[in-house]
Amino acid sequence: MKQIRPPHRPFADGPPQFQPGLQRIEMNDWLLPDTEKQIALAAKTELFASSLGEVFQQTAGSEPGQREVRTMVEQAVGQTCQMNGEPDLLAASRLVSDDLCLMEKPEEEWILSAASLAAPTHFSLANTIGKSLRGMHRPVPDGAPGLSSKITMMFDRIPPGSVFERFNWTIQANAARFMPDAASMREQAAKTPIALADEMLHLRVERQTILRLAETGGVLFCIRICIDRLCDLDQTVLQQLIQAWNAANAEVRAYKKWSVFEPFMAQFAKNHQL
Structure with a gap:
């Protein structure tokens, strides 16, 4: 059956x-159906092999929470992880297209204690592992203290x-999934002729889900x-x-850094009589 896109x-x-x-x-709608599994798992496997430190990080003491994550993912998709000595959260992330981020509250604030992040959207895992929500959301409009307080x-x-x-979306210049920094994409767009708007423009939609872990509390x-x-x-x-x-x-528009895409979107709308 043909998928409806997006x-x-x-x-x-x-x-x-x-x-x-x-x-x-x-709960039955949490991870299934996994519409992106075929393309995402191939990309994840490549990154895990070539750049593991960029796409997986963990903090000391996160192991119990990671084990609960693995169990929850296994139950949701009806598969068992092949551990091979890997951390539990990393093994669980091989079963789904989703990136998995474990938030825990050891003291007063929620922190990012472990994460597998193979398709970040303008987000560096190395710079945020172990940080609190307040530190992670500082760049967002109304993000400190407004958004972080609401999320806490x-x-x-x-x-x-x-x-x-919940969902989020943006426009990008190619089909790249791994996008920790948008600078290279903006550079690509700046060098692309406006006439190639149809070939260049891609829609990036984020489906974000949040699950409270019953045993460890994360x-x-x-x-x-x-x-x-x-x-x-x-x-x-x-x-x-x-x-x-x-x-x-x-x-x-400023936060999304859309200015470089404005002429392309205008040309695209003209091309398609939108």
Whole structure:
């Protein structure tokens, strides 16, 4: 059966928002169906082999939480990890397209205690492992203390075993999944002729899920990346996307660093009569 792309369309609700905006979902809908598994697992395997230190980090004492993560993922997808001496969270991440980030609260603040992050969106794992939510969200508009305080309160209140979902989206210059720094992509866009807008422009959608671990008390934050070339999307989807793009305010556009894409999106809209 042909997949409907993109599988998630948060832009249908308007521009990106810097608010938690969580919706509760059923456990059966947490990790399955995994629409990105085929392409994502191949990319993960390559990165784990070539650049493990860039895509996996753990802190001392995170092992119990990692074991619970592995158990939860195994149960959700109906598969068993092949451990091979790997940390539990790393082994679990090989079963799903999602990146897995374990948040724990050893004292007063939630910290990133372990993570497998093979498809980061402008996010460096090496610079954030062991940091608190406050430190991680400082660059976001209203992120310190506004957003981090809201997320802290949300993490504190999530019932054990409950799963919540939210989405984010942006535009990028190619189909790259591993994107810790957007600088190279902006450089690529700056060197690309506007006439090649159709070939260059891609939509990047993040599906984020949050699960409270019942045994160890941590929070598992999962990120599934869906990437599609704009030219491959149908007209209705493109109309929704262009409307959301045009409705984004200056703060959103500045944070997303969209200025380099403005002429390309205008040309794309003209090409497709949007």
